[in-house]
Every structure is written in C-alpha cells, then in structure tokens.
Amino acid sequence: MKIKKGGANTVKLKIMNFELWFFVFSFQFLVILGLCGCSSVISPYIVSVRREPPIDANLSEGYYKVELKKSGALNVLPIINKPESELLSQSRSVVASLGQSKDGYKTWFNMVAFDEVRLTAKRKYFFLVDEKVKRLSGKRKFLPFEPKKGLMFDCQMVLETAALNKGRAAENARQIAILRQVLKNLHKDINELGQGVDMLDSDNKMLSISGMLLNQIFGTVLHKLNRSPALATKLGDAEGIEFDHISFNKGTIRMVVEGDIVTATIRLGVFKGMFENQERGPAIEDIESIDLEDYQ
Numbered sequence: 001m002k003i004k005k006g007g008a009n010t011v012k013l014k015i016m017n018f019e020l021w022f023f024v025f026s027f028q029f030l031v032i033l034g035l036c037g038c039s040s041v042i043s044p045y046i047v048s049v050r051r052e053p054p055i056d057a058n059l060s061e062g063y064y065k066v067e068l069k070k071s072g073a074l075n076v077l078p079i080i081n082k083p084e085s086e087l088l089s090q091s092r093s094v095v096a097s098l099g100q101s102k103d104g105y106k107t108w109f110n111m112v113a114f115d116e117v118r119l120t121a122k123r124k125y126f127f128l129v130d131e132k133v134k135r136l137s138g139k140r141k142f143l144p145f146e147p148k149k150g151l152m153f154d155c156q157m158v159l160e161t162a163a164l165n166k167g168r169a170a171e172n173a174r175q176i177a178i179l180r181q182v183l184k185n186l187h188k189d190i191n192e193l194g195q196g197v198d199m200l201d202s203d204n205k206m207l208s209i210s211g212m213l214l215n216q217i218f219g220t221v222l223h224k225l226n227r228s229p230a231l232a233t234k235l236g237d238a239e240g241i242e243f244d245h246i247s248f249n250k251g252t253i254r255m256v257v258e259g260d261i262v263t264a265t266i267r268l269g270v271f272k273g274m275f276e277n278q279e280r281g282p283a284i285e286d287i288e289s290i291d292l293e294d295y296q
Contacts, residue, residue, distance in 0.1 A: 059099070060154070062110045063126035068158055068261060071121040073114050080110040089204050091192045092116070098206050105131040109207060113157075113189045123157035123185055127210055133270045150269035151248060153214060157185055159260050175232035176225050179255060182264050183218045186211070217266060220245060221253050240265070240275060248272075 062080035065071075071079070073095075081088050081097040089096045096111035106128070113123040132147035159181060190211040194204050224243050225232050234241055240254030251268035254275050267274050 059108050059128060060110070060126045062097070063124055063154060066112055066121050066124045068121050068124065068156060069118075071112075073119045073121075076112050076114075076121060080112060087206075089193050089207065094189045094192050096193055096204075096207060098204075100206065103132075107206060107210065109210060111189060111193075111207075113185075115158075123189060124155065125186070125189070126152075126154040127214065128152045129210070129213070148270040149248065150271035151213075151217075151251075151266070152268075152271045152274070153217075153266040154264075155182065155186065156261060156263045157182065159257075159262055161260070172225075172229045172232035175235050175255065175257075176222070176229065178257060178262055179218070179222065179225070179232075179235070179264070182255075182262060183215070183222075186214060186218075217245065217251070217268070238275070239273065242272075245269075 065079050066076055077088075077095060080095070082099070086097045086099040089098065093116050094111065094113045096109050098107075098109040100107045108128040109125070111125040111127075112121050114120065115122045129149075129151045131149045133150045134147050159178065190207060194208055194211075221241070221243055224241075231241055235253065235255040236257070237254070240252045242250060242252050245251045245268055248268035250272050251266065252273050252275070253264070253266045255262060255264045257263075265275055
C-alpha cells in the first residue's frame with residue numbers, strides 16, 4: 001500500500017506533536033516531584049538543590065578551633081582527632097590526624113606543629129582531596145551525573161622575623177620568599193612525622209603522598225610566579241591567583257600576611273575560587289530548582 005506524500009507529512013507531524021507533548025508532560029511531572037521533595041528522581045534537564053551546611057565542615061572544624069600562639073599541646077589533640085574514623089600520628093613537636101573515606105575517594109588530614117619552648121601551636125594545616133565531590137563546601141548542594149574532583153588546602157603559621165624581612169626591597173619578591181617559607185615549613189613538619197609510625201604501626205604513606213601532591217602544587221605556583229613576579233602582589237587579593245594544574249585543570253591560591261602570621265589557601269578543581277565563608281557554611285534554606293548549566 002502506498003501512502004501519498006501529503007499523508008506522510010501528516011503522520012510525521014502527528015508523531016512530532018505527540019513527542020513534544022510527552023516531553024512537556026514528563027518535564028512538568030519531574031519538576032513537581034522535585035519541588036515536593038522527591039530527591040530520588042533526577043531529571044536530565046533540571047536539578048533540585050538545597051542550601052545546607054557544607055558536607056566537609058566537620059573534617060576541618062579542628063583546624064579552625066586551633067589558635068596559633070594560644071592552643072596548648074594538651075588541648076589540640078582532642079580537637080583535631082576523631083579516633084573513630086582517623087589515625088593519629090605524632091612526633092616530638094608535630095601531631096596529625098588522618099582519615100580516608102570507606103570508598104577511598106576522599107582523603108584528609110589536620111596537622112599542627114608546636115613551639116618546643118612555649119608548647120603552643122605555631123603552625124596548623126588542613127588538607128582534603130576528593131575524587132568524587134557530590135556537594136560543594138559552602139555552596140548549594142548539587143547532584144551531577146559525573147561527580148568532579150577537587151582539592152583544598154589551608155595553612156596558617158607564625159613566621160620568623162628573618163622570613164618576613166626577605167625581599168623587603170620589593171613586595172613581589174617578599175611575597176614569593178614567604179610562600180617558599182610556607183612550603184619549607186610544610187616539608188619540615190611532614191618529614192618529621194614521616195620518621196615515625198602511626199597508632200596502627202604502619203608507615204605514614206597517606207601523609208607522604210599528600211605531601212608530594214602539595215609539593216607539586218606549590219612548585220607549579222612558584223614556577224608561574226618566577227616567570228611573572230608581578231603576580232605575587234595579587235596573592236592577597238580576594239580572588240587570589242589562578243593557575244593551571246595537570247590533574248585538577250584549574251586552581252587558585254591566596255596568601256595573606258598579618259603581622260607575623262601568614263595564611264595560605266589553595267583550591268583546585270571543583271573547589272577553585274572558594275575562599276569565602278570557609279569557617280561556616282550557609283544556613284539551611286528551602287529547596288530551589290536551577291538549571292543544570294549553572295553547575296557545569
């Protein structure tokens with residue numbers, strides 16, 4: 001049986017109208033479900049999000065509770081260590097608490113170094129690398145189809161007068177010298193712990209691997225600053241300095257010096273540029289629906 005050309009066009013038009021109607025109905029149905037709180041249903045065209053405290057806030061809370069020049073050695077240990085999920089590693093003047101998720105995708109540590117005379121904290125660190133980030137710390141919750149990876153590193157330390165006076169003639173040279181000192185101190189503290197063993201009598205391989213990754217990141221930043229020294233004066237800007245990274249694509253670093261205390265913050269991958277509201281996450285708010293493109 002042959003169908004006339006006009007009849008074929010009519011059939012195609014009816015099929016297209018049906019597909020369009022089905023698409024609109026499905027879209028509206030999924031939106032309604034999302035607004036009703038059915039988070040198990042995810043449309044490829046829309047994502048339901050909720051403002052919540054950052055998922056990793058409990059991992060870094062110890063870092064923010066430790067105060068340089070004030071927190072004593074006896075007080076720091078219960079602040080940074082969660083014995084039910086973390087391993088403890090310590091030496092004469094450095095203590096670190098390390099953890100890893102059950103699936104192995106997330107690794108973190110809090111580390112504090114002490115003044116051997118005053119026995120108070122003089123350097124503190126927080127490190128987190130997540131291969132499958134599902135929610136941004138301090139940002140809206142999002143549910144991507146392919147979770148992205150990210151890394152965050154925070155450190156704060158008391159610098160010696162000699163380190164602060166380096167490069168005094170030029171601000172960019174001084175900033176680079178201070179950043180190098182930050183890396184030197186990080187090496188010193190990790191190496192000191194690397195000479196011992198943790199509570200399970202195993203080598204501190206996790207801390208050493210994290211240290212090598214941080215060394216590579218600092219090396220990338222310093223290479224960029226050596227090529228363009230003028231950029232060093234922008235380290236203290238609110239947005240910091242952006243740099244390329246072979247594994248995380250893009251990253252940002254910010255460094256602020258106040259008196260004899262320097263604070264350095266590094267964010268890579270999905271965490272890039274997240275310098276604000278580091279100590280507290282946003283308040284819980286109502287569910288919102290947003291375009292998926294906003295999170296790509």
